[in-house]
Amino acid sequence: MTTPKLECALSVHPKAKVGESIEVLFKLTNRSESPVWVLKWQTPLEGILGTVFQVTRDGEEMPYQGPMVKRAAPGADSYAAIAPGATVENTVEVTQAWDFKKPGTYRISFRDALMDVATRQQDVPRAGGEYQSTPVTCAPVDVTVAAR
Template sequence: MLLIRRISQLLCVAGCLEMALPAHAAANQALPLECKLTLPASGKAGSPVELGFELISHDKRTLWVLGWNTPLEGLRNVFLRVSRDGEEVPYVGPMFKRGNPAREAYRQIRPGGSLHASVELGLAYDLSKPGVYRVEWAGKLFDVIAAPKRPPRPLSQHQMQALECASVEVRLN
């Protein structure tokens, strides 16, 4: 009986805390976005290898996604983990330091819509050796805004969101 009463108290505390959260905490909940990565099945070592990126919205509102550190802006920081036959391939591309974003740094996704981008992996990773290359998403979305709010917003108000993407592989001969 004591255990049941204690569980009831804990559930009440959890429920009361949830109701007492400030309005901006509710906005931190992940928005329904899906990520897909694509690579060709095979290619030649040292030749261009294009990684496809698709961001799909399952929200009923228009969303604005800050494209920083995603293929939406190219390879401008580390947001992928690339390995060849199980060994890490280091990132050798540019690294950007940033201030507050401009409106143009955000990409709009209409309800049920998607965004597409592709990047040439060889511009930031050494793909010159034969092997099986595995590409994994290692990034996050730095800011996602749901309508009726509109971008931009300052760094201090960004709401980061995790993004799950299935890894992909390509065999380079």
């Protein structure tokens, strides 16, 4: 099986004030010749339901303070189908899950792996958690938070 070519991108407004919401746009593009099915779990495609990002302020890791979800096995609707050349995206509000209350430069990084990627629709959902974890690299984004 060839590994699908997936391209990941994050974007955020580079400046915010303490107390303002900070929204991060997550995009995942299929650069392969055929469609792929990506499990949305542990990615911003499903929102923030776990430590989908690593957040640091001035180099110090910020603890995750959002919800943690326990789940049953995924269904077919837990996957995003991405056609060749297509992009799926979602915007998430990171101040709901990490503390951005102090001024400083915050770096937001995606955790660099997709839990499951399938190249055939009949493989979705996978039986018994036989996930095909797929690394994907997103360049981190920085946001400078200033005092009010």
